[in-house]
Amino acid sequence: MAKxxxxxxxxxxxxxxxxxxxxxxxxxxxxxxxxxxxRKLPPTDEVVDPPIIKERNIFTxxxxxxxxxxxxxxxxDIANIRQAAIEFLDNGGGTGDEACDYCQxxxxxxxxxxxxxxxxxxxxxxxTSYKVYIAVQNELVAAYNDLRDREFVRLNPLLGLxxxxxxxxxxxxxxxxxxxxxxxxxxxxxxxxxxxxxEAEPSKNN
Amino acid sequence: xxxxKKKQDGGxxxxxxxxxxxxxxxxxxFFMVATVMRxxxxxxxxxxxxxxxxxxxxxxxxxxxxxxxxPSSRYAxxxxxxxxxxxxxxxxxxxxxxxxxxxxxxxxxxxxxNVLTTALKVDGDTNMGLISDIKxxxxxxxxxxxxxxxxxxxxxxxxxx
Numbered sequence: 001m002a003k004x005x006x007x008x009x010x011x012x013x014x015x016x017x018x019x020x021x022x023x024x025x026x027x028x029x030x031x032x033x034x035x036x037x038x039r040k041l042p043p044t045d046e047v048v049d050p051p052i053i054k055e056r057n058i059f060t061x062x063x064x065x066x067x068x069x070x071x072x073x074x075x076x077d078i079a080n081i082r083q084a085a086i087e088f089l090d091n092g093g094g095t096g097d098e099a100c101d102y103c104q105x106x107x108x109x110x111x112x113x114x115x116x117x118x119x120x121x122x123x124x125x126x127x128t129s130y131k132v133y134i135a136v137q138n139e140l141v142a143a144y145n146d147l148r149d150r151e152f153v154r155l156n157p158l159l160g161l162x163x164x165x166x167x168x169x170x171x172x173x174x175x176x177x178x179x180x181x182x183x184x185x186x187x188x189x190x191x192x193x194x195x196x197x198x199e200a201e202p203s204k205n206n
Numbered sequence: 207x208x209x210x211k212k213k214q215d216g217g218x219x220x221x222x223x224x225x226x227x228x229x230x231x232x233x234x235x236f237f238m239v240a241t242v243m244r245x246x247x248x249x250x251x252x253x254x255x256x257x258x259x260x261x262x263x264x265x266x267x268x269x270x271x272x273x274x275x276x277p278s279s280r281y282a283x284x285x286x287x288x289x290x291x292x293x294x295x296x297x298x299x300x301x302x303x304x305x306x307x308x309x310x311x312x313x314x315x316x317x318x319x320n321v322l323t324t325a326l327k328v329d330g331d332t333n334m335g336l337i338s339d340i341k342x343x344x345x346x347x348x349x350x351x352x353x354x355x356x357x358x359x360x361x362x363x364x365x366x367x
Binding site: 079131 | 227230233237238240241255257258262263266323325328329330331332333334337338341342344348349350351352353354355356361365
């Protein structure tokens with residue numbers, strides 16, 4: 001008997017099956033957002049002896065229920081908040097022990113002593129909208145990041161990275177071998193401009 | 207001379223569809239890999255605000271999610287149009303947040319219990335009052351690491367209506 005050749009399997013319907021699966025995954029896919037602004041809440045236990053903070057070391061930002069801003073008692077547009085915060089943080093008006101040798105600000109005696117003492121206080125109304133609140137948070141974090149970038153580049157000119165990029169790389173598992181090298185550099189800059197952002201409990205009126 | 211006349215027998219040849227399955231499979235694999243199955247169905251509107259100074263969230267097993275916003279149109283008749291909190295698959299009140307966090311924390315491995323982050327996925331049009339209430343609750347149960355989940359974009363998108 002002659003050997004019969006194995007009949008070829010018809011692959012014409014393969015595309016249909018693949019399409020079916022494709023459409024299923026297309027429909028069920030949701031690209032999750034998994035990034036945002038990290039914040040740390042203050043612990044609840046009452047501080048027995050709250051430290052006295054000088055008025056000039058606090059930068060107050062108030063958002064009212066109509067989403068308008070009051071920065072250091074003056075109305076301001078959101079576009080200018082970043083610059084105002086940078087000027088405040090980078091002022092370096094302190095003398096003696098409190099002097100700041102890396103600040104490039106105006107050294108105005110009526111503004112902050114040094115970045116370590118400078119505190120940004122953000123106060124919002126209960127009716128402030130969340131997206132406006134996020135916009136302010138974003139601008140304030142941006143102010144810190146701008147200053148940290150500047151100092152990071154100044155201290156590590158050969159690295160070719162800004163603070164934000166270095167921070168991202170630090171968190172990236174692909175660059176695990178660089179972690180040890182980056183950590184002290186990042187910590188140094190973080191200590192120069194510590195993020196002191198206090199959120200007051202919101203008010204009902206005004 | 208006959209050589210040159212061979213191909214003149216008329217009609218366009220049919221396009222081969224043999225590579226179609228390959229192309230479809232390629233797309234299929236992309237979507238299979240990119241798919242993240244949501245573990246809870248959203249019952250609230252969730253248009254996240256935009257920000258550009260963002261950091262990536264921790265690994266998924268170290269994060270618990272709290273959703274808030276106006277109930278989506280499907281639930282609007284039943285739950286009204288006031289912003290609500292959603293925990294897992296249910297609407298919840300502010301008082302439930304503490305219990306939720308404790309339950310989530312207890313369900314994680316021991317070594318992760320101290321490094322948990324709470325991701326707040328809140329609709330942009332929510333009032334801050336609700337969010338402050340959530341934050342107060344989180345402080346009560348000592349869940350201090352939070353993340354305001356946002357999408358990447360310029361902050362000026364938030365101030366427009």
